[in-house]
Amino acid sequence: MARATIFAPASAAGKAGVAVVRVSGPQAGRMLERLAGRLPAPRMATRALLRDPGDGQAIDDALVLWFPGPASFTGEDVAEFHIHGSRATLAGLLEALGAFEGARLAGPGEFARRAFEAGKLDLSQVEGLADLVAAETQGQARQALRQLGGALGAAVEDLRTRVMRLRALAEAEIDFPDEGDVADGLAARIAEPLDGLVEEIGVLLAGAARGERLRAGFSVAILGAPNAGKSSLLNRLAGREAAIVSQTAGTTRDVIEVHLDLGGWPVTLWDTAGLRDVGPGGDPHGAIEEEGMRRARRQAAAADLRLVVVDACAPELAGELAAYAREGLVVFNKCDLARAGEGLRVSALTGEGIGALESELAARAALSLGGADLSAPTVTRVRHRAALDEARGALVRAAAARGPELVAEELRVAAHALGRVVGRTGVEDVLDLLFAEFCIGK
Ligand SMILES: Nc1nc2c(ncn2[C@@H]2O[C@H](COP(=O)(O)OP(=O)(O)OP(=O)(O)O)[C@@H](O)[C@H]2O)c(=O)[nH]1
Ligand SMILES: [Mg+2]
Known part of the structure; x- marks a missing residue:
């Protein structure tokens, strides 16, 4: 048919x-x-x-x-x-x-799938295309465009070809084992190229965390006591009423997420429920507040940066908030009412100091996401990192292996893992998931 x-x-x-x-x-x-x-x-x-x-x-x-x-x-x-x-x-x-x-x-992604099947795009390029269509900032778009151009695919394909060559050497030793001290001869000949491969994969992996983060964005958890003005600050930064604000302490329960473009860097803000300590004999937390605080802590742990909002009218920090403040970024809010604290002073109400806060967040995002060699291929997905990790492990084992059979087997594993990045081997399960990311018409 x-x-x-x-x-x-x-x-x-x-x-x-x-x-x-x-x-x-x-x-x-x-x-x-x-x-x-x-x-x-x-x-x-x-x-x-x-x-x-x-x-x-x-x-x-x-x-x-x-x-x-x-x-x-x-x-x-x-x-x-x-x-x-x-x-x-x-x-x-x-x-x-x-x-x-x-x-x-x-269907969704069907054009891209046909391009992949015809060998027009390798799998990392298809992923680049999906990311390009979904990009929200110029930094993300640039990274996706590089991947669509085939930079990562070409680098990995080169590694794979070199692994295959070493594997051919090992296979030859298995087939014609009668030339002198076989095992030592092979080990000596492949030791140097193996070291080179392991090192190059290491360089790709070192850039991986940054590539994945640029794709996901720099995440900031807004933390603070109830009523400090966390939701007001989120709304001010987002430029819209994303979260409910009220003078009732304990308004926010669920985590509210907004995406910002700060100086070209993708930043995700999470507004969270107020954290408060209850001493012995103090009023106990209700079940809902307890759950809100649990979610706030989970978000705090997941974020790249913890932004602690302090009410300048009540500037004391205790317990876990003091701990977050020591390692995170502190802003004193409500500076239209009181001028406590050193460092960043803002007013979510009047907008005072918001520009300075935005610059600080952009600078931290740039530090975390940028600085990479933008012309070098970047590992942007956990899938790539896992495959490269596996390949590196197999190459290290190949270098230590005795006997050409063991060496050949480890090299086969390494080549297979590298093949997964560009979609040559073992990716059937990935394909369906990936192409479903696309909209219809791509
Ligand atoms: N004067 C003044 N009032 C503010 C400022 N920021 C927030 N508020 C007020 O403080 C109250 C609490 O604000 P929210 O933004 O709801 O505080 P929150 O930290 O999110 O509170 P929870 O979600 O309950 O933990 C509201 O009545 C706000 O209008 C500010 O910069 N200046
Ligand atoms: Mg709130």
């Missing part, structure tokens, strides 16, 4: 100046020709009046593009329709496309 021809809007839903519909598969050329009246020259934007082949009704005055395979995004024949972005024109075109036999609407 012939492979289905898939089509889908590649632009976001809703009214827009232009909507783009992409078609990929064996029927793409015929569909374009039937709708536009002729097949345009390859890769040339061409104006065409689109008509529904069923009833001859005009659909839109549009731009069409024709990318014959294999020189296309998916490697298949691809057609693109750039139409006026109204719901009506889009619906008309999708209906006309759906009427072709063997054509159907694409």
Whole structure:
């Protein structure tokens, strides 16, 4: 059975100046020709009046593009329709496309999956593409673009080729073992290249924490006593009323998350429930407050930075908040009412000092996320890190192994692990998860 021809809007839903519909598969050329009246020259934007082949009704005055395979995004024949972005024109075109036999609407990520299957993108590039589409800041976009360009894939592929070469040496020793002191000869010959490989993987792994963090963003947990103004501060930084603010102590219970772009760095803020100590004989915490505080502590532990908000009218810190303050960043809020404390003074109410706080957060995010060699390939996902870790372990064992069989086996494990990063081996389970991250039309 012939492979289905898939089509889908590649632009976001809703009214827009232009909507783009992409078609990929064996029927793409015929569909374009039937709708536009002729097949345009390859890769040339061409104006065409689109008509529904069923009833001859005009659909839109549009731009069409024709990318014959294999020189296309998916490697298949691809057609693109750039139409006026109204719901009506889009619906008309999708209906006309759906009427072709063997054509159907694409699922999420199906175009990218076909590109992967045709060898147009390796798996790390597909991940780069997913991250690029989801990027919220320029820093994230730059990193994703580098990965889409194949930097990580090329570096790992190079490592894998070198491992395979060593493995061929080991296999040769197994097959022709009669030349002198076999085991020692092999060990001596592969010792140096193995050291080099282990070291290079180490360099990639050293950049991994930063790459993963840039992808996830720099996280800040806002902590403090009840009523200190944590939620007010969150709202002020977010520029909207994300969290409920009230003069009742104990307003916030759940963790509220907002995403900010501070100086190009992705920062995630978590507003949390107020933390308070209850001495012996003090009023006990209710079950809900207890749960809120548990969540606040969990978030504090998970965050890259703990921002402790102190009410300048009651500037004493005790217990766990004092501990968080010693290692985190302290701000004195309500400085419109009182001027206690040294360091950052802000007022969530008037906005005073907020610019300075934003600069401080951006500087800390930059310190944590930036500074990496931006031209070097970056490991951006836990999946990459796990595979590289496994490869490194196997290479270290290969260096220590006695006998060509053991060496060959460890090298096989290393090559297999490296192959997983670029999607050559053992990634079937990853594929479904990954392509589901995409929207339809990608
Ligand atoms: N004058 C003044 N009042 C503020 C400021 N920030 C917050 N408030 C007030 O302080 C009260 C508590 O503010 P919230 O933001 O709800 O405090 P919170 O720390 O989130 O409190 P919980 O969620 O209960 O732990 C509200 O009445 C706010 O209007 C400020 O900078 N100046
Ligand atoms: Mg609150």
